[in-house]
Amino acid sequence: MRHLVLLLVLAAPLAAQQPDTNAPTQHARPLNLQPALKPPVADTGIFSPVPLPPPNAIRSPDGAPGPGYWQQRADYTLKATLDTAAKRLTGTEQIRYTNNSPDTLRFVWMQLDQNLFRPGSVGSLLFPAESRFGGAGFPGGFDIASLTQTAAPARPAARPANRRRPPPTAAAPAPLRFRVDDTMMYVDLATPIPPGGSTTFDLAYAFNIPEHGADRMGRDGSLYEIAQWYPRMAVYDDVRGWNTDPYLGQGEFYLEYGDIDYEVTLPAGYIVAGSGTLQNPEEVLTAAQRSRLAAAVKSDSTMAIVTPEELASGAARPRTDGTLTWRFRAQRVRDVAWAASPEYQWDASGWDGILAQAYYRPSADATWKDAAKMSRYSILEYSTRWYRYAYPQISAVEGPVSGMEYPMVAMEARGDDLPDLYNVVTHEIGHMWYPMMVGSNERRYAWMDEGFNTFINTFSEEDYWKRDDSDVRRHETRFVTSLDQTPTAQPIMTPANRYRNDDNLGSLAYVKPSIVLLALRNKVLGPEVFDTAFREYTRRWVFKHPQPADFFRTMEEVSGRDLSWFWRGFFFTTAALDQSVETVGPGPDGSTLVTLRSLGAAVMPVELALAFADGTHETVKLPVEIWYGGNRYVYRVERGKQVVSARVNPDGRFPDVVPSNDAWTATPRATP
Numbered sequence: 001m002r003h004l005v006l007l008l009v010l011a012a013p014l015a016a017q018q019p020d021t022n023a024p025t026q027h028a029r030p031l032n033l034q035p036a037l038k039p040p041v042a043d044t045g046i047f048s049p050v051p052l053p054p055p056n057a058i059r060s061p062d063g064a065p066g067p068g069y070w071q072q073r074a075d076y077t078l079k080a081t082l083d084t085a086a087k088r089l090t091g092t093e094q095i096r097y098t099n100n101s102p103d104t105l106r107f108v109w110m111q112l113d114q115n116l117f118r119p120g121s122v123g124s125l126l127f128p129a130e131s132r133f134g135g136a137g138f139p140g141g142f143d144i145a146s147l148t149q150t151a152a153p154a155r156p157a158a159r160p161a162n163r164r165r166p167p168p169t170a171a172a173p174a175p176l177r178f179r180v181d182d183t184m185m186y187v188d189l190a191t192p193i194p195p196g197g198s199t200t201f202d203l204a205y206a207f208n209i210p211e212h213g214a215d216r217m218g219r220d221g222s223l224y225e226i227a228q229w230y231p232r233m234a235v236y237d238d239v240r241g242w243n244t245d246p247y248l249g250q251g252e253f254y255l256e257y258g259d260i261d262y263e264v265t266l267p268a269g270y271i272v273a274g275s276g277t278l279q280n281p282e283e284v285l286t287a288a289q290r291s292r293l294a295a296a297v298k299s300d301s302t303m304a305i306v307t308p309e310e311l312a313s314g315a316a317r318p319r320t321d322g323t324l325t326w327r328f329r330a331q332r333v334r335d336v337a338w339a340a341s342p343e344y345q346w347d348a349s350g351w352d353g354i355l356a357q358a359y360y361r362p363s364a365d366a367t368w369k370d371a372a373k374m375s376r377y378s379i380l381e382y383s384t385r386w387y388r389y390a391y392p393q394i395s396a397v398e399g400p401v402s403g404m405e406y407p408m409v410a411m412e413a414r415g416d417d418l419p420d421l422y423n424v425v426t427h428e429i430g431h432m433w434y435p436m437m438v439g440s441n442e443r444r445y446a447w448m449d450e451g452f453n454t455f456i457n458t459f460s461e462e463d464y465w466k467r468d469d470s471d472v473r474r475h476e477t478r479f480v481t482s483l484d485q486t487p488t489a490q491p492i493m494t495p496a497n498r499y500r501n502d503d504n505l506g507s508l509a510y511v512k513p514s515i516v517l518l519a520l521r522n523k524v525l526g527p528e529v530f531d532t533a534f535r536e537y538t539r540r541w542v543f544k545h546p547q548p549a550d551f552f553r554t555m556e557e558v559s560g561r562d563l564s565w566f567w568r569g570f571f572f573t574t575a576a577l578d579q580s581v582e583t584v585g586p587g588p589d590g591s592t593l594v595t596l597r598s599l600g601a602a603v604m605p606v607e608l609a610l611a612f613a614d615g616t617h618e619t620v621k622l623p624v625e626i627w628y629g630g631n632r633y634v635y636r637v638e639r640g641k642q643v644v645s646a647r648v649n650p651d652g653r654f655p656d657v658v659p660s661n662d663a664w665t666a667t668p669r670a671t672p
C-alpha cells in the first residue's frame, strides 16, 4: 500500500507535463506507473560478497584443500654437460609424470622457457635485449633432439583361474609429435594417461646460454647461473586445466612438485652450488672440505668451506684437469637450478640441522663475507615466525642475476653495502616459502609470491638490523596511492604478464599487497589474529597449489571476519581510500561531534587522533562497520572534553590518497 501512494504522487507531475491537447483526460487514461518505478537495486557496494569461484570437494569453503583435492606429480632425472667453450648446455631428461586428476590426458603441455631468448619470441618483442627481462638477440632457445613416451604397463586384467599372471612387458619408447608455440610445447601422446596412471617422457635437448637471461639466469665471464634449463611440465590443475600462459620474461613460474635427481658435468676447476643435497661429495670435494661441511652444519657462526687461499693455490679442487660430475638430489621441489664458478669461495653455518651457505667470488668479499650469516638469519626468522623451512640447505650464490630464487638457491649480485645485500638475500630466501614451499601460480598471481614475500621481508629486515622501517613503509604507501591514480593503473589481481609498466610490476606484485596486508594485520585484525591466519594458509597449502580464493577464505575463516570490502577495494579494483575529518562542532548535552567522511570507493577502519584543550590526547579506533550506513559517520566526544584537533590516519600507514583533508584544527577564538 505504501508503495502505491508514493507512486501516484510521482505520476501526477508526469501527466501534467503532457503537451498534447488530444491526450485523454487523466481519469480515462490507463494507469501506467512503469516510468516512475525505481530500477532494481543490487548489492554491489564495497561490502557486498566478492564473487569468488564456488567451493567444491577439491577446494573447501573454509579455504583448505578439500577431501577431493588432487594435484599432478612430476619427477625428473636430468643429466647435463656444460660446455664452457661453446657456452652451451646439452642434456638428457627423463620425466616420470603421474596423473592424479580424474581426467584421461591425451596430450600434455611442457614449458620451454629458453625459447624466450629465440630471436622474434613474444617476450623479445616486449622487452628489448638490454632491458631487465630481455636477453634475446642471439641464437638461443631449446633444440629438442628427441622426445619419446614410454607408457606404464597396463593394469593386468582379472587373472583367470589356474593361470599365472604374465610379467608386465615394458612398452617400447614411442616418438611423440609435438608443436612448439613460443615458450610452450603441446605434446600429442602415443598412449593416453588414465586417471591414476603414470607415464615416462625421455628428452634430449640443448641450448646456447644467454649472457643476460632476463635477470633469471645467465653468465658473467667464467661464472654460470643456470635456470629454466630443462623442459618442464606445465601444471594441469582443477581450476584451469592446462596452464598455458607463456613465459614472456616478466611473469614467473607455475610448476608441479616432485623429486629431482640431476647431475652436471663441467670442467673440474668449477665449484657448483645447486638445489638439493650433493650426492657425491667424495668425488667433487676434498677431504678437508667434507669435514668442514660436517662441522659447519652444527656451527652457529660462519665457517669457510673453500678459502681464497685454496682457490689461489689450486687446493680448492680434488683435481683441476678434465671434467667432474656433480650429482644432486632435491625432494618435494618444483624446480632445480645451479650456479658454478671456478672462483667460488664457499662459507657455511647451520641452524637446526639446516646448512646455510654462501658462494661468492673474491671480488664480492666486502659484503658477501656476511652472506652466509644473512642466509642463516633469514632461515631462522621465517621458520620461527611462519613455518619451518622444509629443505636441508639454503645457498646464496653471487653472480650477475639480481636477484632470483629457486628451491634452495637464492641468486644475488654483489650488493653495494650490507643493508642492500641483506635486502636481496632475505627477499630471495623468503621465496623459499612463497612460492617454493607454497606453490601458487606466480605467472597469474604474482602477489601470492612477490607480495607475500615482500610482506614477510618487512619483519626479517627490521629484526636483522634492529630498526624501525616505518618511514620506508610510508614512502611505499605514497608510491602506491599515487600510482593507483594514474591512467595506467591496474588492480593487484592482474596477471603478471599483463602489467603495463615497471611501476605497475613494482606496485601490484610487491609493494601494494605488502602494505595493504600490513594494514590488515596491524590496523584491522591485529598481529596475533593475522599471523595465526597467515600461518594457517601456509600450513594448509605447503607443497600444494593454492588459488586466490583459498587465501581469501582462509584469512576470513581464521579471523572470523567478512573481509569482502578489503579484497574488493585493494585486490580486485584500484578503489581509492580517502578518509577525512569533515568538521568538528558542538553536539547535544555539551558533547562534541566529529564528522568523518570516507570519500573514496575503498573503506578502512578509522584511527582518529584527538587532541584536547587540556593538553591530553586520545586515539580512537573505529571499526570498518561504521561505513555500513553510508560515507559519513559522526563520532561523539562526551561532555567536558574540548577538541582542539582531530586527525584520521595519524601514522600515515593507511593508503589514503588525499592526506590534505585528514585533519581538522580549531581556529583560535578572538578574545572579546
Ligand SMILES: [Zn+2]
Residues within 6 Å of the ligand: 427, 428, 431, 450, 453
Ligand atoms: Zn621476488
